[in-house]
Amino acid sequence: MSISPRAFPGRTPGAILDDEGKGAAMTLRRAAVQAFFADLWANVWRWVLFAVAAVLAVYFALDRDVASGAVDAIALGVLVIGVALTPRHPMALPMLAVPAVFVTARVGFGGGDLTVSDLALALAFMTVVLLSRHDFSPTMRALLWLNAVYQFTTLLTVIVNPFPQNTVEWFHAWLLISGALLVGWGVGRAGLMRTAFLLMFVMGAVIALGTIATAVVVFVTDGFQSIYPLWPWPMHKNFAGSAMALVALIAFIKPAAADLPRKATVPVFWLMLVGIALTQSRQAAIGLLLSMLIFTLRSGASRHKVLVAVLAIPGAVLIVQSVIDQIQSQNRFNSTYQRLEWFREVYALWKHSPIFGHGLRYWYVHPTANFQPPQAELEVVASAGLVGLAGFIVMWIGFLVVLWKFWSKHTALGALAFTAVFSRIVQGQFDLFWVSAQVSIPFVIAGVCLGAQVLASHRENSDDSPKIENLGEQGAGWRSATMSGR
Structure with missing residues (x-):
């Protein structure tokens, strides 16, 4: 690329290249900042969800007024993280519910209550029904x-x-x-x-x-x-x-x-x-x-x-x-x-x-x-x-x-x-x-x-299918060769 000094009177070609490099860097930085804020805005719902979860966890802990309130808050926080990860990883919530089903501490809902185990199981169940494969054995x-x-x-x-x-x-x-x-x-x-x-x-x-x-x-x-x-x-x-x-x-x-x-x-x-x-x-x-x-x-x-x-x-x-x-x-x-x-x-x-x-x-x-x-x-x-x-x-x-x-x-x-x-x-x-x-x-x-x-069976079948196709192609080729030789 040649730079004409006439287009930039009084400036050397080196100075012109430096200015262009700085401009390109500024453009890249501006694009990076815009992408950062765009991604941040796109994930606002996740941050709101985390904030709501924290408030609810504290409320449940105070509502119960028990020594296990911290356990309730931690368990609820883990479940909410699973909810936030669900769009990218559909089985994140059921996976995080596995340890939560062991927690028998109770969370309060006004006049009633239920265990963390039941809450985790219910949320994970709904996720599996909506997002998991249903090819039951x-x-x-x-x-x-x-x-x-x-x-x-x-x-x-x-x-x-x-x-x-x-x-x-x-x-x-x-x-x-x-x-x-x-x-x-x-x-x-x-x-x-x-x-x-x-x-x-x-x-x-x-x-x-x-x-x-x-x-x-x-x-x-x-x-x-x-x-x-x-x-x-x-x-x-x-x-x-x-x-x-x-x-x-x-x-x-x-x-x-x-x-x-x-x-x-x-x-x-x-x-x-x-x-x-x-x-x-x-x-x-x-x-x-x-x-x-x-x-x-x-x-x-x-x-x-x-x-x-x-x-x-x-x-x-x-x-x-x-x-x-x-x-x-x-x-x-x-x-x-x-x-x-x-x-x-x-x-x-x-x-x-x-x-x-x-x-x-x-x-x-x-x-x-x-x-x-x-x-x-x-x-x-x-x-x-x-x-x-x-x-x-x-x-x-x-x-x-x-x-x-x-x-x-x-x-x-x-x-x-x-x-x-x-x-x-x-x-x-x-x-x-x-x-x-x-x-x-x-x-x-x-x-x-x-x-x-079931997952193992599907993997075995998928591994065998290319072999079956190859055998089929070989069989077809063999039949073609023998038929043409008659």
């Missing part, structure tokens, strides 16, 4: 239909016993099973199984460390007893034990498809066992030991047989001995005698409405029966009557049969899906069943396994 469809059977049978008690808690719990129970399955499905179908299980490891470790920290204080001040973790949020010992048992189960089975590192699974497994032992949650220990036993016997994992025997034999002895000690103590207020008393009261209550029951969550409105029955089938028959109990039994037998068959076809993922769900119904024989996160977490795990299996 036959196993997934069967599980959803089995849950629909139970929901239909309990719909009758909602009609017969019209009170608000009954209706709300009907939707809530459906969300805890079908909603959790769909959330897990969306995460697994998106190829996020490994990340989901690692996040569960983190949450299990947080609960276990909180249990240990609480135990140190309690043992020093009050002596040896069952630990109800107080950090990072207050938890019942049976929830903490059940949550850690499920995390221990993932670390024990560690499906190959998840590619979980041994340096994570081994310490997590033993940390979970320590936490469960401190809580002294019998239902969690029984569910975990039976699940490990079934996995070991069916998979023929000889390397696990000694470990299961070492854990199961003393574990069973301690559980049986603790029950015997409670019976011999003649203390009418310990857990064994209290359960027996509740069984008698629930049976007497059920006889007044045997067919359709007294309604889901009847203990919120009943004048005398103001406690939740401490056993799965007992709670269902008192709430939904014999009709609801029939649906519950059909649902759970169906779940176990369907997942057992899934295990037969897909051993890598079927083992974890079956044992996670199996452990929940085992735990429900000894304590409350319809309890928020204790129901949803096993089904999230099962859903992740089912979604990951």
Whole structure:
């Protein structure tokens, strides 16, 4: 490019080039600034959303006026970040909801409240329904239909016993099973199984460390007893034990498809066992030991047989001995005698409405029966009557049969899906069943396994299709050559 000095009288060509370079630089800077502000303006809605989330989190924390308000705020903030990331990463919210389903701290909504776990599950469920692929496998469809059977049978008690808690719990129970399955499905179908299980490891470790920290204080001040973790949020010992048992189960089975590192699974497994032992949650220990036993016997994992025997034999002895000690103590207020008393009261209550029951969550409105029955089938028959109990039994037998068959076809993922769900119904024989996160977490795990299996099948088919096309072209070429030679 030549520059004519006549066009710029009195200036040298070098000065002219310097001015042009400065002008170009200024133009580039101006364009960069304009692009920055344009991008900032385009993302204003995200910043507004973050600000609103912060305000709501503080409001919920103050509204509850509890020590776990900070936990509520953090959990809500994480969920809002997931909402903001959803346009670019559709499964961001379900992915962030995986650790949030472990949080049983409550957030306030004026006169009512719900757990962070339920809120996270509901938001993630809506995201999966709207944005995830719905190419459900036959196993997934069967599980959803089995849950629909139970929901239909309990719909009758909602009609017969019209009170608000009954209706709300009907939707809530459906969300805890079908909603959790769909959330897990969306995460697994998106190829996020490994990340989901690692996040569960983190949450299990947080609960276990909180249990240990609480135990140190309690043992020093009050002596040896069952630990109800107080950090990072207050938890019942049976929830903490059940949550850690499920995390221990993932670390024990560690499906190959998840590619979980041994340096994570081994310490997590033993940390979970320590936490469960401190809580002294019998239902969690029984569910975990039976699940490990079934996995070991069916998979023929000889390397696990000694470990299961070492854990199961003393574990069973301690559980049986603790029950015997409670019976011999003649203390009418310990857990064994209290359960027996509740069984008698629930049976007497059920006889007044045997067919359709007294309604889901009847203990919120009943004048005398103001406690939740401490056993799965007992709670269902008192709430939904014999009709609801029939649906519950059909649902759970169906779940176990369907997942057992899934295990037969897909051993890598079927083992974890079956044992996670199996452990929940085992735990429900000894304590409350319809309890928020204790129901949803096993089904999230099962859903992740089912979604990951479909993703793996699609990848295998896509890898095989070019080979099939090449074989087809070779076959066509061979036929053409042989035909032309005739």
